[in-house]
Amino acid sequence: MRQPDGAALFGALFMCALLLALTHRAGAFPWSIDMFRGESVQAMAQSPRVMPHGTLPVDGEAPMSREVAAATLHNPLKPTAAALAAGKSLFENNCAACHGDGGRGDGTVRFLLRVPPADLTAGVAAQRSDGYIYATIRNGSIMMPSYGDAMSPTERWEVVLYVRSLQRRTSAR
Ligand code: HEC
Numbered sequence: 001m002r003q004p005d006g007a008a009l010f011g012a013l014f015m016c017a018l019l020l021a022l023t024h025r026a027g028a029f030p031w032s033i034d035m036f037r038g039e040s041v042q043a044m045a046q047s048p049r050v051m052p053h054g055t056l057p058v059d060g061e062a063p064m065s066r067e068v069a070a071a072t073l074h075n076p077l078k079p080t081a082a083a084l085a086a087g088k089s090l091f092e093n094n095c096a097a098c099h100g101d102g103g104r105g106d107g108t109v110r111f112l113l114r115v116p117p118a119d120l121t122a123g124v125a126a127q128r129s130d131g132y133i134y135a136t137i138r139n140g141s142i143m144m145p146s147y148g149d150a151m152s153p154t155e156r157w158e159v160v161l162y163v164r165s166l167q168r169r170t171s172a173r
């Protein structure tokens with residue numbers, strides 16, 4: 001047999017080195033199977049941690065039922081001309097379609113609603129606390145949608161001021 005010359009030897013060594021390098025790269029397959037043998041983590045396999053009451057903020061405020069809000073929240077705003085004007089504009093844009101410009105439950109879309117919008121100036125609705133009106137705007141009511149994300153807390157209190165002024169206007173008549 002002919003002795004291998006230098007070039008052939010070099011070639012053979014080169015091929016071996018190449019093969020080693022490639023098999024090293026290919027080492028992930030098929031014997032490395034930890035990825036599919038791994039412990040699977042199923043979303044919601046564990047029930048989520050229960051949020052302690054009042055810790056999940058809504059709009060920077062802790063969530064609160066209307067009952068709690070009615071009893072504990074007080075309007076931080078004074079009925080200045082500017083606050084009332086802001087409340088009037090918000091009321092006319094967000095509430096009047098259902099509740100009417102004067103808050104008497106006679107808005108233009110009233111005929112579309114199966115449950116009539118409350119007359120905010122009479123009966124039990126007029127006796128509600130500021131916190132109750134505030135929470136109704138934020139949380140919505142039985143049929144009334146929530147206006148929580150349509151207004152900031154300050155804007156909601158401005159609307160409360162304006163609803164109060166509508167009620168005074170009605171009772172003065
Ligand atoms: C899509 C129509 C609609 C709009 C808009 C609307 N409301 Fe109402 N609202 C209702 C209806 C219907 C009721 C009565 C049924 C219920 O409680 O869900 C009601 C009830 C209320 C009550 C509760 C009265 C009570 O004694 O329980 C308040 C307070 C109130 N609305 C204020 C507002 C204010 C303030 C706005 C504007 C930010 C507004 N609403 C926008 C339909 C509407």
